[in-house]
Amino acid sequence: MFEKDCWQKxxxxxxxxxxxxxxxxxxxxxxGAIWGLxxxxxxxxxxxxxxxxxxxxxxxxxxxxLISARSVLKYKGSLILLGVVTATFRLFLGVGFxxxxxxxxxxxxxIAEIIINRIGFNRWTSVLSGILIMVYSLxxxxxxxxxxxxxxxxKVYYEMILKVTNMISLPENxxxxxxxxxxxxxxxxxxxxGSFGWSVGKQIQLLMEKE
Amino acid sequence: MKFLIPVIILTVIxxxxxxVIPFGIVVMIGYAMIDSSQLHxxxxxxxxxxxxxxxxxxxxxxxxPTSEVFGVSFSAEALVRGFAMFIRALVIISSITYLNRxxxxxxxxxxxxxxxxxxxxxxxxxAQEVLPTIKISFSDSIKAVKKEGTGKSWxxxxxELLARLxxxxxxxxxxxxPEKKIKEA
Numbered sequence: 203m204f205e206k207d208c209w210q211k212x213x214x215x216x217x218x219x220x221x222x223x224x225x226x227x228x229x230x231x232x233x234g235a236i237w238g239l240x241x242x243x244x245x246x247x248x249x250x251x252x253x254x255x256x257x258x259x260x261x262x263x264x265x266x267x268l269i270s271a272r273s274v275l276k277y278k279g280s281l282i283l284l285g286v287v288t289a290t291f292r293l294f295l296g297v298g299f300x301x302x303x304x305x306x307x308x309x310x311x312x313i314a315e316i317i318i319n320r321i322g323f324n325r326w327t328s329v330l331s332g333i334l335i336m337v338y339s340l341x342x343x344x345x346x347x348x349x350x351x352x353x354x355x356x357k358v359y360y361e362m363i364l365k366v367t368n369m370i371s372l373p374e375n376x377x378x379x380x381x382x383x384x385x386x387x388x389x390x391x392x393x394x395x396g397s398f399g400w401s402v403g404k405q406i407q408l409l410m411e412k413e
Numbered sequence: 414m415k416f417l418i419p420v421i422i423l424t425v426i427x428x429x430x431x432x433v434i435p436f437g438i439v440v441m442i443g444y445a446m447i448d449s450s451q452l453h454x455x456x457x458x459x460x461x462x463x464x465x466x467x468x469x470x471x472x473x474x475x476x477x478p479t480s481e482v483f484g485v486s487f488s489a490e491a492l493v494r495g496f497a498m499f500i501r502a503l504v505i506i507s508s509i510t511y512l513n514r515x516x517x518x519x520x521x522x523x524x525x526x527x528x529x530x531x532x533x534x535x536x537x538x539x540a541q542e543v544l545p546t547i548k549i550s551f552s553d554s555i556k557a558v559k560k561e562g563t564g565k566s567w568x569x570x571x572x573e574l575l576a577r578l579x580x581x582x583x584x585x586x587x588x589x590x591p592e593k594k595i596k597e598a
Binding site for chain 2: 291
């Protein structure tokens with residue numbers, strides 16, 4: 203009971219958002235709607251077409267929207283609110299099984315909020331957020347597969363890799379290099395998306411100042 | 414029933430493969446008796462793809478062959494493992510679908526409010542309100558870029574292109590008047 207109270211207090215502290223001004227409210231809604239639209243349209247399309255790495259593609263979109271939104275939404279907890287709104291959109295409007303994207307969207311927003319809130323908002327923290335979101339995206343798939351299919355799925359993957367390696371007689375080093383290149387690719391793409399999101403945010407700020 | 418579902422999910426995750434199969438079958442029969450629409454899950458093609466991969470193909474190519482049916486050798490251990498995986502996925506997906514179907518939007522809003530997000534429902538309502546405007550604005554902006562023929566120059570600075578798509582929305586949306594207010598006027 204005490205532990206539950208502690209956890210709830212921590213959550214409330216993290217999620218507690220000051221009363222929003224009209225501008226912040228509208229702009230949060232706009233970014234929430236843009237992300238929601240991307241999730242419902244692009245997300246549902248990728249889900250239906252069974253394109254590989256669709257989770258990674260949606261995470262890159264998430265990085266771009268979260269980082270560029272942060273240049274306009276400067277209040278504490280803005281990214282969490284944005285994530286919760288988008289996740290709810292996905293839960294009620296998306297096609298297919300929506301609980302895993304719901305968790306992923308919320309976690310991505312939480313990661314970006316924690317990094318930017320703790321360290322500050324600049325190109326480097328945007329890159330760091332992008333990297334960490336993509337690392338989460340990679341582990342999200344693995345965690346969800348273990349949760350839904352059981353930890354045995356790792357055994358299946360391991361045996362499958364061994365079998366394929368033996369079949370095409372690939373050297374072990376090459377197989378390891380291929381496997382380890384995937385996380386590096388995720389990290390690289392996350393860094394680029396983070397940096398690009400920061401540039402989009404800067405452009406938004408410049409255009410808003412001009413008007 | 415809603416309180417039982419987390420217990421069922423947790424049990425199916427923790428239970429070893431050999432116990433998951435009978436437990437999962439009982440749970441699925443229970444779900445079908447409570448809500449027959451739960452059986453719609455079997456209309457999904459992805460379920461049969463999963464079945465083919467983990468129950469049929471996996472025992473044939475992985476593990477050491479211990480049994481043979483119609484001349485096809487397979488690993489009995491891998492078959493049990495694959496079937497348990499399939500049943501586990503089936504139970505978890507059914508449980509969450511049941512929860513999702515029986516959870517009202519209002520309760521989700523209340524939950525986030527309780528967590529300290531007082532503005533959540535207002536932002537969600539506004540986001541739903543501006544969604545059609547965003548769709549129209551995006552397609553108009555893309556048409557304008559094509560018409561102006563400035564697409565190539567904007568491709569050199571994609572950040573500016575994206576910012577130009579978003580900025581008008583941020584300004585326009587400040588003047589969006591909720592439908593209720595229009596009706597009141």
